[in-house]
Amino acid sequence: MSEWLATFRRGLSIENPLTILMIGLCATLAVSTKFEGAFFMGLAVIFVLTMSSVIVSSLRKLIPEKVRIPVFIVVIASFVTIVDLSMHAFIPGVYNFLGVWIPLIVVNCIILGRAEAFAYHNPVRLAIADGLGMGIGFSMVIMLLATIREFVGSGEIVFLGQKLVALPSAYQGPGIMLLFPGAFILFGFMIAGARWVTWRREGRVVETSQHCTIEEGAS
């Protein structure tokens, strides 16, 4: 069970898909203008990632290596379409906001990446841990990003038609927070923050890839 937990926790911290692996950023920056959208995007990604990891992992001995990518894509696309239709039927407001980004989960690097890098080589039990961990790690970051962007940029946070927090209407937020440049700047700070937290907790800088490393003591 400790192996399960360790796999699960990797997605949240030292292998977080957004702040450490930095994959799937396109959709992240686009839908994080609204907390509501980010919340349901997170749920959609958790569902698709976990389910496709389970299927890929349980069929891993039956899928010939040469056709694995087409099979992964079909499996992922099916789950994405299920999410797409269900969202359209039950939460139309959110569906309209997320728009094209729901179908685009099919080509989100996180999901295909985890199917290829993890689920195809590991038992179902661990694939579930990886899918959930990566999905929740993704959701946490995107929701935090969206909370800050929506609150600072438009002065209120609306969730399913309810205003959760609102500043006086005289507040004129900096519009840049709602546009891509603001998202990039904020996201840069979040990466730095995530690194700092990991560094404090682990007592070292975790190096996960060659092209984005921080020297010991640089922070």
Add this chain to the structure above:
Amino acid sequence: MSRMASTPARMVLAVVVTCTASAAALTFTYEVTKDRIAEQERLAREKALNEALPEATEFTEMDENMLVSARESAGETRVDAIFDAGGAGWGVLVAPRGYGGPMPMVVGVDSDGKVTGVMIITQNETPGLGTKIVTDESFLPQFRGWDASDVDTAVKAFDAISGATKSSGGVRKGVVAAGHIYEEVLSQTEGGSVP
């Protein structure tokens, strides 16, 4: 780990089986959700129609011939449907392009050719900037009272929202298209009755 060798037969089998299973799952989901999706779309449309034409009590969709000639008058703006509101006028469903894709909306025109209201059904504009076309209280009402039979003159009074020029312009295009449809097609029919 023993992996299945990639012989042609096995590759074809794997892909065919996966696709079949996927098709079955999707058919099932589609069947379960399609009625609700159609219902949601109908409700959203009805709500917008009622708000754009507050005087109207019932709406009947106009036939395909009308739509074809309306599309010719609308130019490049997409026309989804036209509803006849009895004697109260017409609701024109257009979907002009905003900053974030098409914005389906209803333009209400009464039988005297005055715009009664504009309601946006769905939009995907930038929150806080483009969405002001919905949240700004003086933007959508400005179209009320425009003369649909001479919309090219009326449009000179148009006031866009700063910072949301493209979104505002999209709404303007939609109203202008609806005006042209009124001028060239609807005003030729008998005062709001079904032709």
